[in-house]
Amino acid sequence: VDTEIVFSIYSENLRQQDWTTLAEKVAERINQGVDGVVIAHGTDTMGYTAAALSFALQNLPVPVILVGAQRSSDRPSSDAATNLIGAVKAAGEAPFAEVGLAMHETASDTAIAIHHGTKVRKCHTSRRDTFKSVNGFPIARVENLKVTMIADTYQKRDPKRKLVLKPNFCSKVALVKFYPGMDPAVIDFYVDQGFKGILLEGSGLGHVSKFCFDAIKRATAKGVVVALASQCIWGRVDMNVYDTGRDLLNFGVVPLEDMFPETGLVKLMWALGQTDDPKEAIALLQANVAGEYTPRTLPQDKIVEGGPQ
Template sequence: MTDFAPSVLLIYTGGTIGMIENPETGALESFNFDHLLNFVPELKRFNYHINTYSFDPPIDSSDMEPYHWARLARIVERNYEQYDGFVILHGTDTMAYTASALSFMLENLSKPVVLTGSQLPMGMLRTDGKENLITAIEIAAAKHPDGTAMVPEVCIYFERDLMRGNRTTKINAEKFNAFKSYNYPCLGHSAIDIKIKPERIRRPDASRPLKAHYLFDTNVVVLTLFPGIQESIITSVFNIKGLKAVVMKTFGSGNAPQKPWFIKLIKEAAERNIIIINITQCQSGSVEMERYETGRQLLEAGVISGYDSTPECALTKLMFLLGHDLPPEEVRRLMNTNLAGEITLE
């Protein structure tokens, strides 16, 4: 850019935020984001350079795939030197998965990548989309006096809360406060002013450039335990052809049935180098397998802790590590390593 005004690239993937009502049919249709300022004239009051890039055609977030994550990472990488920050408009259903994936794909990110969306379309009178969009752009452009970004992370901004992307999960299908970060405090809040909490922000290594990654392996499954789960179900899951890893959602602080057949199947799967990650079904809290006998049995059988990871993060992190063709022991080590602020090890 030729002047000192902040520059932001707005990337529209699809989702509710980009819909307007057709006045003739009443149907919701995607609008042309090249004409964004016509729909959100408030943006003209920013002294920013705002350019747009739209997926063509836009996709519903329930159709989001690792291919699309790679596409987003490439857009950021190719435009990294031209812009001060990036805002990704995304459907809410899989936004937490995309934010988690991008946090690993964009290694040593030093600029904001802010995902946002809305529960009501932009074209509706009571939409939450305008406030989410305007504030997300302002966060993406925010800098310290020394010129460094205030929030050099992949994050989600929604309904006045700024959250680390890989700590966030969707909690509500109807209310405007659709997302929550249970195990890590918000990075900031917006009210009369936008208040960023600098002590909660990850700091990149200024000596290292951005390194983008694109590879994923989707031979993974999420297994949710429940009282009365049958041996045949566990057997079927662990014998899925090509399976490489399991995210196992256990009870409480990482507990599971002590039935001999269950422990036997876990051990056999681990011996076949199937990686099993233990995360809790509870919305908040962490797995502590050393705490109770049931957890210790899993540990001895070869299960590794997912600590306080969200399901979205545990799954995308596994897919990311497996995609790089690492040995199983290295994947296990890195799953127990805090790569992008995604888990609490202390």
């Protein structure tokens, strides 16, 4: 086991260039032949970093596991040690080779869930099982120092596989949450500031007010990539159901299926970090790069509970 401090900052202070640095550091270690990588990370933005590394580190030969703690190690109820043990066990012995996030599966200390990096979100401010898989299930769990696979399909560990590193992210991307009465000048502001992408967090199946239409049309006409994810979190957008959604599609808005907004934002940043061409960026955005899209909507009751317990 070898350790390295890459950053010593609160996770809310991480920026896109820091994701790039972290991806490059992980790639360096993998190219040295490690059995796996564990990244200790603050929980506030750990989901964003998990998504970023999922897009930046492709064709992984070994697992890359992010881990954090909701309660500090000086507290009797701390989850730090159990989470870290589970993460190390998964990184060193699990049969998959993907980016995962390791945290308590339930409020008790019995098991650590390993979530897919593009399908996990922090859902509670303080609970130890705050991270839940969204529109999917965990890839594995660690219980009694044993790794048990939950996913039926996954990229298998293969030390001979050659890592593909694509670590660049565009910082000129904005997340705009729609709400009743939203001033479309917010969209105009980002366009005028030279932003290359806007992720709209729309309502329901993928809607925003008709009063935003002119601003959205102006944005896409100027080559800004405008994508939409639902603020509902669970489920998927379907912009063909109502005429509002169909209008947005006609304006060039890209629906993000069952990606929730945080992953959608990170992927838009990553896509625009690979190319300046809006059409090429949209093609990347629509491709299933790291399991961020699932082919069908899974049963809601199971997903909301965070998967199998």
